[in-house]
Amino acid sequence: MVKRLRLFVLLLTVCLFAMGTILTGCSSSPNEKQMKALEETNAAAAAAQDKVAQLEKENAELKAKLAEKQAELKKVQEEKAQVNARLGK
Numbered sequence: 001m002v003k004r005l006r007l008f009v010l011l012l013t014v015c016l017f018a019m020g021t022i023l024t025g026c027s028s029s030p031n032e033k034q035m036k037a038l039e040e041t042n043a044a045a046a047a048a049q050d051k052v053a054q055l056e057k058e059n060a061e062l063k064a065k066l067a068e069k070q071a072e073l074k075k076v077q078e079e080k081a082q083v084n085a086r087l088g089k
Contacts (some may be wrong), residue, residue, distance in 0.1 A: 016041040
């Protein structure tokens, strides 16, 4: 999932950069409209990168929580096995 998200962000950035390049054309200096488009493209890329960082952090937190719950489950299962052994089951 993270790989797909990174790929999406990379492709989005490349596409936005390509659009910015196409919009600016071959003139020696960009006009106001082209500068605005470039700024919007940069803002979109920055927002996408922020979202990726946020999702990666959330993913790491969830993986840590899952590992904690799995360890707790294993402990409880071992305790259950001990109780069953004492009861002779």
